[in-house]
Amino acid sequence: ASQKTGNLPGFRCLVSPMHLLGAALPTCSINPGLSWQWLWKDKVYKEAGTETISILPYLMGPPVICTSSPEVMKQFVAMKGQSEKPPEAGILVRIWGPNVFSEGGDVWRRHRRIVQPAFSPRTYALICTETSRLYDEMVVAEAWMGKDTIDIPDVNVITHKLALLVISCCGFGNPLSWMHDSPAVSGSMSLHEAFSIVSAGSIERILLPRWMCNLPIRRVRQLEQAYSTVERFMRELIASRRRELVEGPKQDSKGSEDGPDTSEYRDVFRIMLEASEQERKHALNDEELVFTRNNSRRKYLLLTVEQQGNTFVMLFAGHETTSNTLNAAIGFLACHSEIQDEVYEEVKSMLDGNELDLNTLEKLDKVQACFLEAGRLLPTAFAMPRTTVVNNVVVTHAGPPGLPDEKLVLEKGTVLYVDAIGVLYNPRVFNDPYAFKPERWYGATANDMLMFSVGARACLGRRFALSEGVAFLAKLIKDWKIEPILLSGETENQWRSRVLTAKMRLTLAVADVPVRLRRRV
Template identity: 25%
Template sequence: MASFARDILLSRSLHCRTVFPFLRRQLWFYAGRFLLALAMFAWTGSREVAGMVLRKDVLVFVLYCFTLFILFRLFKLKQQFDITCSSAIFSVFPTANPVSYVMGTNLGFTIGMEWFWLGKWEKYQKLGADVICIRSLFSSVPEFTVANAGAIKKISMDRTTYKKPTAMYSMLKFFGNNMVTTEDEEWKRHRKVASPSFHQKAYPLVWERTSSIINNMMCHEGWNDLKSGESFTINHVHNLTTKVALVVIAEAGFGLRMDWAEHIKGQPTPGSQLKGEAEHAASLARWGGWFWKREEMSVQQSLRIVATNAILRAVLPKILFWIPSTHLWAVDRAFGNLDVHLGNIVSTRRHLISSGTDYEEVEIDDGFDTGDRHVERVQKVDLFGALIKSALDCEAGPVSGRLNDREVIGNLFIFLLAGHETTANSLAFTFANLALNPRCQDKMFEEILAVCGGEDPTFENYGQLKYTLACYNESIRLFPPVNIIPKVAVLGSWLRHYHHHEGVFKDVWIPVGSKIMLDVVGLHYNPHYWTDPHAYIPERFLKISADQKDAFFPFAGGPRACIGRRFTEVESVCAMAKFVRSYRILPGDGTGASLLSLQRRLLQAKQVITLTPVDCPITFQRR
C-alpha cells in the first residue's frame, strides 16, 4: 500500500481523468444492481430473490467505494505535495497516532515519536532541507517538522499566526488548568501570577536545599565512609538523580521537609516507595474493603508516588485504575490524597501569608567555626508560598487576573512534573557524558577547585562555574528533555528554510490548520549551527554565537519559554559541583569495554513523554 501510494504521489504522468471514469462507471453499475435488488425485495418480499442479485455485489461495491476513496486521497495529496514543499514524505497514518504507539515507526506507514529522536539530523540530510512536509492518507491536515533556527524563532515569537494546540496537553489537567494547558489571554493570566514565584531570592534557596540534600544523602548512604581511591557502582544513575530532584522540588518548591533517611537505604529504585502502600491496598482489596476504605497517605508519600508515576496517570484512562492492580490503586490513591493535601496547604498558606506569619524554623551556624548552631524563625521563600503570595496580590486587581485554588494547585503540579522529571533525566545524561569524557570532567574539577578552593560550593560561586554550566548545556543539547514542541497554524504563512542540496534559501507555504512540530533534536544536531554535532564539546557554550543561541532550544523560546530554566540550572550546577568535587565519575562495569560499546550502553535513551536514559551504570570513585 505504502509503495503504491508513493508511486502515485511521485508520478507526473498519472492523472485523475485516466482512472476515475472507469471507477465511476463501475460504481454506478453496482449501485444500480443494488437498487434493483432492493426493489425486487420490496416487490416480492423474498430474501432469496434479492440475495441472488446481492450475493457478490455488496462486497464488490464496498471494495470499489474504498478504492475510489483511496485514489481520490492520493491524487489530492499529490496536488498538495506539488504546492506545499519539495521535501516531503508520505505516511498512511499521521504522526503520533494510536497505530504508531503499537507498531512504532515504519516509514511509509506510521511515524512514531521515536522517529524524531532516532532520525536526528539524518532525516533532513536525506531530503536536503531543514523543513519536512509529512502527508498522510487518513488525514487531510498537513504536518511540518522544522529544524531551522530562524524558522523556529519566527514560529515561537509569532503567537498570532502559530498557536499552542492545548487539546494535546489536556492530560496534564490533573489538578486544574495551568500555564502548560492554556493559551492566549488565559495563559497570560497564569503567567502573570506564576512569574513572580521564580524571583532572585528563590535561587539561593534552591542551591542551599540541593547542597543540603546531597550532604544528607552522602551521610546516610555511606558515601562519606569511602577512602581515597575506593569506589562503588550505581546500577542506574537515573535512580539517584530521580531521588535528588524529587527531594529538591519538594523542599524548594513545596516547602516540605523530606529527609533522605525517609527513603529506603541503598540504591533507590523507582516505585520502591510504593511497596508499603501497594501491599496495604492489596490487603484491603482481598477483603473487598478497598472500595469503602481509603486510608490517607502523608503528603510526602503522596508526592513521591505522584512524581514517579505522573506519566502513567497521564497516559492511562481513569477507568483502568479500577482494575485489580495494587500498583494502579496506590497511584490513584496517591493522586487523590495529594489533591486533598495540597488543597489544605493552599488554604493554610493563604491564611499565614495574608496574616504575615508564614515563617519556618531553621538552624543557623553561629559562624565562629565552633560547630554551634541556633534555631531562627525566617520567612519561607519556596515556590509554593511565592505563587500563593502572587495570587493574593492579584486578587486586589480585576477578577479576570486572579487564580483560584484549583489553578494554583494545577500550576504547582506542573512545577513538580517539570522540576522532577526533566531535571532527573538531564542530570543522569550529564553524569554519563562526564564518565565517557574524562578530559571534560578533569577540566570541570579544576574549575571547581579554582573557584571554591577547599570549601563547599555555595550560590555565590554559581556565576563563576561557567564550564560546569557548559557541560550541563552540552548534555541537554545532545539529549534534550523534550524532543518536539507542537504548534498549529491558525493563519496561512510563508516560512523560510534552507535547502542544503541546492545551497539556497526557499519559502514553504504553511496552510491554515497545519500541524507544526518544532524538532528540538533535529535543530540540536544541525551541522549548520553545530560543528561535529554528535560530539560532546562543552567548550562551544563558552563562546556561543547568536545563531547558536537561537539553535539551542531545550527550554523552548519566545514568550512561552520555560519559566523554570534558572531553577533547574542552579540545581544541576550545584549537584554536579558537589559530586565532581569529591568523586571521580567513571563508567560502571566498563572494565575492558571499548569506548563505542560504553557509549551505546550509557547513552541509550527512550522516548516516553520526556527523553529518559535506559541503562546507565555509573561508578563513583573517591578522590
C-alpha cells in the first residue's frame, strides 16, 4: 500500500476516512474520522513536511493520497482526462437518485447539460429581488421595527429560514412570505427541521439496517421521518411542475398575502425540468424510476430518479451551504468592527436612495469579499475525492519555502483526496491563513474562488449563493451594526474560538452564532 502512495509521509489508521464506518466513528489518534481535516489542519501537513500526504488504513478502505496543494487540486479537478469522481464519493447524496454532484464521466456531462441553462442572469436578478423582499418582511415579522438593539441567540435560525425561502421561490417557483416557517409539506415535521436532521444523520441512515427503522427508537424514527418528509416534498414538487408543463401555470398565481406574483417566474427547477422533458437527446431516462421504502414495501413512482436526485442537490445546496456561509460571514464581521465599518461605507454609498438590484449588487466588492473570506475559513464543501484514470505525475510542494518541488507518480486507479480545508488554509497561498482578511478577494475571478471548486465541475450554484449572500449582508449591514454576544469576561478572540468552529456533517456547518444587532443612526 505504501508503494501505491509513493511512500509519502502521512498517518496510518484502522479505517479510512473515506469508508462509511471510518467517517461514522469519532476522530481520535487511531481513527481520522470525518473531522480530521478541521481538527488537524494546523499540524498534519506541517509535521509531514509536504502538502501531499498518504493515508494508509490497516482494516478497511483503500490507501489514499491526500493533498492541500491548489496546483494538484486544479490538475485533477479542472483538467479533463486526469481523474474521475469515484462512485463511493457520492453515496450520501446518490441515495436520492443520480445527480449532477454525485456522478462522473458521460453521466455527469448529461446532467450538467440539463441543469446548467437554469442558472442565468435572470435567475440572479430574481434572487436579489426576493432576498431583499424577504429581509424587509423579516424586519416586520420578527418585530425589529422601532428597536435600537436586537439580541439573536443563534443567527443560524434566521439564515437557514432565509435560504429555504429563497430556494423555494427562486429554485422552485414557490414564493412564500417570511411569516411561513417553510414550504408546505404534509406531516408534522417542517422542511427546515427535516433538512437539518438529514444533514446530521446521512451516514447513520446508510449504515443502519432497514429493519431497524421500525424499532421504537426515537432517533431512528426521527431520522426516518426526516427522510420521508424531504422525499415527499420532492415528489409533490416534481409532480406539480410536470402538470404545469402540460396544462400551463395555475391561473391564480397573481400574488397573495403569502407571496408575490408568480405567473412570470422562470425558476431554476422549472427550466431544468423543461430541458429534461423537451431536449430529447439529453433527456433524463424515464425508465429509471424512483423507488422508496415504506415499511419495507417497495413502491415504484412515476418520477425519474435523476430528477429527484438533482432536486435534492438543489434544495440541499441552496439551503445548507448558503446559510452556513452566511452564518460564518455574520460571525466574522461581528468580531471585526473595523472591517464592518469599511463594508458599511460601501453599502451606504451604493444603496443611498437606490433599490438593491443585480447591477448594484455586482458593485458591492467588499461585501462579496467578506462572504468569500467566510467561505474560505469555514468551507461548506470540505473534500473532493478523485480516482486517477491514467498514470499521472504530480508536482507538489515539500518543506519550507525555497526548496524545490517534488514529483510523485500516481498509478492509474489511485485514490486522490483533495482536502479543501487544507487548500484554503495553505499558508503558501493564503498569507496568515487563520486571519479574516476580505481584501484577499478584491478583484477575484471565478477561478480564484477555490471554495466553489474549479474547472467544469465548479459549483453551478456559485453565483446563486453569492447573489443571495451579498444581498442579505448588504441589507443587514446598512441598517445594523453587528456585535458578538460575549459571555462574562470573554474577549472577542475567545468568542471567535468558541463560536466560529466547524460541525462536520454532510457539509461543514457552523456552531450557534449569537450576535447583537445595534441600529445605525
